[in-house]
Amino acid sequence: MNQRGSLDIRNVGKHYEVDGQRLDVLDDVDLKVEPGSFISLVGPSGCGKSTLLRLIVGLDDEYSGEILLDGRRVSGTSLDRGIVFQDHRLLPWLTLEENIGLALLNAELPEDEKRRTVAEHIALVGLKGFETAYPHQLSGGMAQRAAIARGLVGRPEILLLDEPLGALDALTRVRLQEEILRIWRAEKVTMILVTHDVDEAIYLSDRVVVMNTGPGRIVRELDVDLPQPRDRATHAFVDLKRQVLEHMGEYVHAEAA
Amino acid sequence: MSTTNILAERSPPARTEPLTSRLARLLGGANLIGAVLPLGLLVLWQTATSLRWIQPVFLPSPLATVQAFWTMLTRQNLHVDFTASILIVSQAFVYGAALAVALGIAAGLSRNVERFLGPTFDTIRHIPGIAWLPLIVLWLGIGAPAKVLVIAKSVFFPVFLNTLQGIRDVEKRYIELADVLTLTRWQLVRKVILPAAVPSIMVSLRYSAGVAWALVVVAEGLSGLEGIGYLIFRAQGLLLTDQLVVCMVIIGAVGFTIDRAMLALQRYVLRWKQGFEG
Ligand SMILES: Nc1ncnc2c1ncn2[C@@H]1O[C@H](COP(=O)(O)OP(=O)(O)OP(=O)(O)O)[C@@H](O)[C@H]1O
Ligand SMILES: [Mg+2]
Numbered sequence: 001m002n003q004r005g006s007l008d009i010r011n012v013g014k015h016y017e018v019d020g021q022r023l024d025v026l027d028d029v030d031l032k033v034e035p036g037s038f039i040s041l042v043g044p045s046g047c048g049k050s051t052l053l054r055l056i057v058g059l060d061d062e063y064s065g066e067i068l069l070d071g072r073r074v075s076g077t078s079l080d081r082g083i084v085f086q087d088h089r090l091l092p093w094l095t096l097e098e099n100i101g102l103a104l105l106n107a108e109l110p111e112d113e114k115r116r117t118v119a120e121h122i123a124l125v126g127l128k129g130f131e132t133a134y135p136h137q138l139s140g141g142m143a144q145r146a147a148i149a150r151g152l153v154g155r156p157e158i159l160l161l162d163e164p165l166g167a168l169d170a171l172t173r174v175r176l177q178e179e180i181l182r183i184w185r186a187e188k189v190t191m192i193l194v195t196h197d198v199d200e201a202i203y204l205s206d207r208v209v210v211m212n213t214g215p216g217r218i219v220r221e222l223d224v225d226l227p228q229p230r231d232r233a234t235h236a237f238v239d240l241k242r243q244v245l246e247h248m249g250e251y252v253h254a255e256a257a
Numbered sequence: 258m259s260t261t262n263i264l265a266e267r268s269p270p271a272r273t274e275p276l277t278s279r280l281a282r283l284l285g286g287a288n289l290i291g292a293v294l295p296l297g298l299l300v301l302w303q304t305a306t307s308l309r310w311i312q313p314v315f316l317p318s319p320l321a322t323v324q325a326f327w328t329m330l331t332r333q334n335l336h337v338d339f340t341a342s343i344l345i346v347s348q349a350f351v352y353g354a355a356l357a358v359a360l361g362i363a364a365g366l367s368r369n370v371e372r373f374l375g376p377t378f379d380t381i382r383h384i385p386g387i388a389w390l391p392l393i394v395l396w397l398g399i400g401a402p403a404k405v406l407v408i409a410k411s412v413f414f415p416v417f418l419n420t421l422q423g424i425r426d427v428e429k430r431y432i433e434l435a436d437v438l439t440l441t442r443w444q445l446v447r448k449v450i451l452p453a454a455v456p457s458i459m460v461s462l463r464y465s466a467g468v469a470w471a472l473v474v475v476a477e478g479l480s481g482l483e484g485i486g487y488l489i490f491r492a493q494g495l496l497l498t499d500q501l502v503v504c505m506v507i508i509g510a511v512g513f514t515i516d517r518a519m520l521a522l523q524r525y526v527l528r529w530k531q532g533f534e535g
Binding site: 057058059077078079081082083085087089091092093094102103105106134135136154 | 430431433434436437438439440441444448449452453455528529530531
């Protein structure tokens with residue numbers, strides 16, 4: 001179906017200058033993402049996951065190497081590339097529906113179509129009835145769901161999710177994982193999810209990309225060849241989880257202890 | 258796309274407080290405690306004058322003050338002076354604030370505009386409004402325009418500086434969001450930058466409304482033949498202490514009203530903001 005949304009990251013490096021000191025944040029990052037696939041990025045805090053997403057979405061052009069979307073070099077931001085930030089980043093002075101509608105401000109849709117789509121996405125993340133609420137009246141989890149709705153409403157080719165389920169309770173989290181899967185299948189959107197939850201990564205994605213620090217780099221890519229729907233209790237699932245943790249260095253520490 | 262909602266729906270928060278309870282809160286409760294001190298002072302004032310601790314020529318009794326108020330209102334056209342002062346203040350406030358917000362936005366959005374205006378403004382700003390009055394009266398006469406101009410100047414600077422700062426303080430992450438959503442420059446200003454600057458603008462508006470009212474009294478006292486400020490200095494000259502106190506009470510009451518009105522406006526405009534309510 002949709003053949004757009006292929007991402008090709010080639011030899012990407014990124015550094016910041018902090019007090020005149022060079023701080024390497026990403027080093028030689030190579031990653032190929034097929035159209036419509038679901039990739040998870042896992043890795044310790046500070047290994048450059050958010051930084052990588054910022055580069056892909058086009059917020060920062062100062063890096064070495066190349067990032068290609070559908071064969072063309074990414075430059076600046078575009079409605080083809082959506083992001084759900086690690087902090088929900090709702091504008092406090094706009095109501096929930098205005099916040100989500102903001103993503104459609106420059107979409108080529110008639111006004112009533114925009115209103116319908118916004119209402120649809122509010123329902124999708126279970127926030128019906130809160131359309132006119134301001135962000136400070138929402139719980140952390142509700143705000144994150146609103147941010148997901150805002151990321152989806154413009155129907156990007158590729159959606160980057162930076163720990164979008166971090167502030168949710170276990171039950172809502174599982175429900176939203178199902179919801180994300182459902183949306184992903186329905187919309188054929190390419191998804192890149194950053195998460196600290198290895199279970200979540202394996203449950204959702206086609207491939208888990210493990211990163212590590214010093215400087216931030218990809219240490220391993222693991223294909224998830226488990227049939228959908230996945231059962232977190234199966235041997236294969238647990239085995240894969242052990243492998244991911246191993247590459248993240250967790251098991252090494254556990255064994256050393 | 259299907260819109261089935263697998264999450265249990267929760268009921269929306271009860272956000273609209275009934276009008277009656279809001280009124281009750283405004284008038285009663287917290288505000289009763291605010292009335293204790295003024296009432297106590299009134300009692301002290303009455304006692305001090307009835308027991309003759311202070312001569313009437315230095316401090317007339319509350320009753321004599323009310324009588325003086327009535328006399329001024331019925332025989333000396335107090336309302337004319339009152340209206341004159343209010344008119345000057347409102348005009349000065351509207352002109353000064355409108356120009357300040359406009360230029361503040363321009364300077365906030367463009368470093369060049371800021372660099373262009375900066376040195377001039379920072380110099381003019383330090384010459385107090387009242388110091389401008391003699392020169393401006395020379396040009397415009399002792400009528401209202403000179404006072405409007407001088408007060409507008411004093412309203413202008415706090416609002417200008419706060420608008421500029423409010424715009425510069427917009428969080429970078431919101432600008433990034435606008436970037437990701439591919440907002441145009443104008444959309445960015447309207448949807449992100451201005452709303453983000455509004456809290457800072459509102460604070461300066463409330464502050465300078467108070468300043469404007471205080472200044473009109475001074476300006477009228479220094480030049481002209483009408484207004485509350487004129488009355489107060491005339492009363493001093495004629496040793497009409499009761500009229501002087503009437504003027505003082507009016508000035509205080511109007512100042513109080515202006516401040517509360519600005520506060521209400523601020524609360525309304527910033528209803529999206531969750532503040533510390535004590
Ligand atoms: N603007 C910046 N200036 C300097 N250093 C920065 C900047 N932004 C990020 N860094 C550094 O880059 C590194 C990677 O940050 P990044 O936010 O990408 O980590 P992360 O993998 O998303 O971590 P987390 O899981 O905690 O969100 C960190 O060491 C951080 O200190
Ligand atoms: Mg991060």
